[in-house]
Amino acid sequence: MRLLAPLVALPLAVAPACIAPSVVASTGRSVQTTAAQLEWRAATLEDLDGFFESTSIEGEAAAAISRIYYHFARGGTYTGAALVIGGGEPEFQTLNGNWNLLDGQLDLGDGAPVRVSAATGHLRLESEGGVVTLAQRAIE
Amino acid sequence: MSSSRFLQHFGTLALAALVLGSAAALVTVKNRVQIVVSEIDDSVPRGPDPVELLRADLAEVRSELGTAEAALPQHLQTLHDALDSGATDREATLKAELASLREQIASLSARLEATERNAAAARTQSQESLQRFATALNDLGTAVAESTARAAELAQRPIEVVPVAVVPVEVAPVDVTPIEVASAQPAATQPTPGTPEPAKKGFLSFKVPEKGFRFDARQRLAVVASLSRVGFDAKSTLHDFSGVTQKVEGELTVDLSKPGDHPKGRIAIDASSLDTGLADRDEGMRELLESETQKQVTFKWSAFEPSNVDPATQTVAGTARGKLTIRGVTRDVAMAVKVGVDASKRVTIDGETRIRLTDFGIEPPSQLGMIEVEDELKLWISLRARTLGLVEETK
Numbered sequence: 001m002r003l004l005a006p007l008v009a010l011p012l013a014v015a016p017a018c019i020a021p022s023v024v025a026s027t028g029r030s031v032q033t034t035a036a037q038l039e040w041r042a043a044t045l046e047d048l049d050g051f052f053e054s055t056s057i058e059g060e061a062a063a064a065i066s067r068i069y070y071h072f073a074r075g076g077t078y079t080g081a082a083l084v085i086g087g088g089e090p091e092f093q094t095l096n097g098n099w100n101l102l103d104g105q106l107d108l109g110d111g112a113p114v115r116v117s118a119a120t121g122h123l124r125l126e127s128e129g130g131v132v133t134l135a136q137r138a139i140e
Numbered sequence: 141m142s143s144s145r146f147l148q149h150f151g152t153l154a155l156a157a158l159v160l161g162s163a164a165a166l167v168t169v170k171n172r173v174q175i176v177v178s179e180i181d182d183s184v185p186r187g188p189d190p191v192e193l194l195r196a197d198l199a200e201v202r203s204e205l206g207t208a209e210a211a212l213p214q215h216l217q218t219l220h221d222a223l224d225s226g227a228t229d230r231e232a233t234l235k236a237e238l239a240s241l242r243e244q245i246a247s248l249s250a251r252l253e254a255t256e257r258n259a260a261a262a263r264t265q266s267q268e269s270l271q272r273f274a275t276a277l278n279d280l281g282t283a284v285a286e287s288t289a290r291a292a293e294l295a296q297r298p299i300e301v302v303p304v305a306v307v308p309v310e311v312a313p314v315d316v317t318p319i320e321v322a323s324a325q326p327a328a329t330q331p332t333p334g335t336p337e338p339a340k341k342g343f344l345s346f347k348v349p350e351k352g353f354r355f356d357a358r359q360r361l362a363v364v365a366s367l368s369r370v371g372f373d374a375k376s377t378l379h380d381f382s383g384v385t386q387k388v389e390g391e392l393t394v395d396l397s398k399p400g401d402h403p404k405g406r407i408a409i410d411a412s413s414l415d416t417g418l419a420d421r422d423e424g425m426r427e428l429l430e431s432e433t434q435k436q437v438t439f440k441w442s443a444f445e446p447s448n449v450d451p452a453t454q455t456v457a458g459t460a461r462g463k464l465t466i467r468g469v470t471r472d473v474a475m476a477v478k479v480g481v482d483a484s485k486r487v488t489i490d491g492e493t494r495i496r497l498t499d500f501g502i503e504p505p506s507q508l509g510m511i512e513v514e515d516e517l518k519l520w521i522s523l524r525a526r527t528l529g530l531v532e533e534t535k
Contacts, residue, residue, distance in 0.1 A: 022417045023373050024382040029490065029522035031367045031386070056366075061343035062484035063353045063526055068344070080345070085362075086527050087349025095345050110345045129343035130484065 038119035042104045047118035048072040052134035055122075059130020066090065068132055070123075071139075072099060078108065353485040353527040355454045358395040360528040361487055363388055363407065367524035370409045374517040377510065383425065387413040388523065392441065393531060396479060396487070397449060399456050405441040407521070428502055430467050438465045439473070454481040460491065464519075466500040475521075482524070492520035 054068040064086040072078045080095040097109035105113035106125065115126040123134040342348060353359070371384035392405030412431035416422055429437070439462055446458035456479040464473040477491030496515050497504050506512040 021380045022382060023380045024371060024384060026492075026520075029369060029371065029520060030488075031369055031522070031524070058484050060352070060485055061348055062486060064348045065343065065346065066526070068346075082344075082346040084346065084349065086352050086529055088529055090528075093346050097345075108345045110342070112342075112345075114344060125344060127344055129348065132344065 038122055040117040040119050040124060043101065043106070043116040043118035043123065045074075045101055047123060048099065048101060048106070048116075049074050051137050051139050052123055053137050054132050055135045056133045057130060058132075061127075061130035061132070068134070070134060076100065080108075353481070353487075354530065355451060355481065356395065356397040357530050358393065358401075358532075359530045361392040361394070361405075361525035362528050363390040363392075364486065364524045364526055365389060367486070369522050370407075370520070371414075372517050372519050374513050376505075376513040381416050381418075381421070383414040383416040383422075385409050385413040385415060390523075390525075391528070392489075392525060394444070396454070396456055396481075397451055399444045399446050399449065399458060399479070403441060403444045403460075406438060407441070407523070408436045408438040411435055411437050424505060428467075428505065434467045436465075439463070439475075440465075455479065464495065466495075467502060469500040471495075471499050475519075477521075485527075487523075487525045487527075489521065489523040489525065492518055495519050 049072055052070045052072070057065055057068065064084060066083040066085050068080065068082045070078060070080045076098050078095075078097060078099045082093050084091055084093050095108070099109070100107045101116065102113075104115060104117075106116040107113040112127070117124040117126070121136045123136075125132050125134070365386060365388050368388045369384055369386050370388050371382050373382050374380065387410035388407065389409075390405060390407035392403070392407075394403040394405070395401055411429045411434060412426050414422065414425060414429075416425065426432075441460055441462040443461040444458055445461070446456060448455070448457040450456070458477065460475045460477050462473065462475075463470050465471075473493055473495065475491045475493040477489055479490075480488045482488055494516055497513075497517065498515050504513045504515045
């Protein structure tokens with residue numbers, strides 16, 4: 001048995017050199033969103049088609065809006081919902097209307113066009129109050 | 141026989157009958173009618189004298205005239221009385237109308253005087269308001285000048301850095317060390333604390349509540365799991381490693397400008413979700429934590445000792461105290477934390493502390509007596525929380 005111990009200890013002693021430490025750096029503890037890694041381009045009419053769910057909201061609007069959903073129809077209509085917080089009990093606000101895309105500006109019908117970009121399976125809407133990144137979802 | 145011929149015969153006969161009738165009538169009455177023409181004889185009585193009749197009539201007229209003359213004063217008096225009555229009624233009506241007009245004039249005069257008084261008072265008030273406004277402007281100018289001078293003075297002073305107090309854990313010896321906070325971004329665009337936020341515009345056609353996050357108000361904060369992580373760093377004879385989870389939930393209630401004033405909250409993680417990067421190690425960790433029955437690791441926050449509160453940069457540093465529960469065992473812990481507000485007006489909370497596994501009844505893992513995990517490990521949090529609204533309570 002005493003002969004076997006060094007044989008067992010040997011690989012264990014060598015192992016630390018093979019397995020790198022996996023400690024999270026103190027500067028890397030915060031969550032980094034993956035949306036920034038997407039390759040964004042100007043959105044086209046084909047990008048605005050289907051159901052989207054927000055994956056990140058940045059800017060002042062993020063303090064009051066928890067989640068945003070949009071469904072864009074090719075016919076030019078849309079419906080949207082946002083879970084609004086910070087004003088009492090959380091509440092869903094819903095929208096319905098017509099959308100129009102012109103020169104990278106998405107008009108949702110309120111006279112305040114927003115800049116819209118697209119990446120694979122994603123949309124990004126930039127408005128004065130913030131930036132929302134939406135991921136396309138399947139309607140199940 | 142024609143009709144004209146018959147009429148001729150009939151006319152002739154009628155004429156003859158008329159002549160005969162007239163002759164007969166003359167014969168009958170010729171002896172009975174006598175016409176006498178003679179001079180008037182005064183001795184013979186005749187009918188009433190027309191003169192007398194006229195005299196009588198005259199006398200009667202005079203009599204009636206006398207009667208009428210006698211009654212005339214009375215009639216005149218009656219007429220006069222009637223006229224007097226009408227004049228009296230008219231006079232009374234005119235007097236009433238005159239009195240009414242006088243009352244109206246008096247009322248208008250009173251209103252005119254009141255209006256004049258009000259106008260005078262308004263002029264006086266306006267003058268006083270203008271005077272006060274001018275005084276306030278002068279005071280404001282003075283205050284601004286003093287503030288500017290004070291700001292310039294403060295800007296030239298060196299900043300005093302207050303060291304973070306290190307407080308040992310009451311039950312277990314916990315080494316509290318300050319940490320670096322990388323992601324807390326002082327929001328240069330944040331409004332000055334104490335001033336109400338302006339009404340926000342809509343965002344993507346949605347209406348955003350006007351009352352959002354405030355640094356200087358007590359409010360509820362909800363942990364945003366998708367932007368939060370909790371983990372630990374452990375040392376072992378094989379290599380150091382971290383265990384991390386994003387299955388975090390919790391809610392805090394605090395006034396960040398007065399963080400020591402009755403803060404409270406609870407943060408919990410899913411014990412089975414801690415991921416160290418090695419499936420076998422994770423499995424062993426779940427057995428140690430008994431995550432099948434003790435599903436959560438919780439921290440109940442009950443006190444805060446601020447070492448620095450800076451409303452200008454909206455940052456807070458200090459020591460959070462509370463009770464940490466692992467595997468059903470609860471111990472008091474103190475955690476050094478730094479709090480900030482990011483550009484999205486979410487509160488960033490970063491902190492860490494050291495704990496001993498044995499304090500929670502957990503024997504450090506060991507394999508073959510040669511690969512051992514140190515008893516002490518570093519527990520850290522990196523949370524993002526958004527406001528759920530202001531609260532009025534003080535405790």
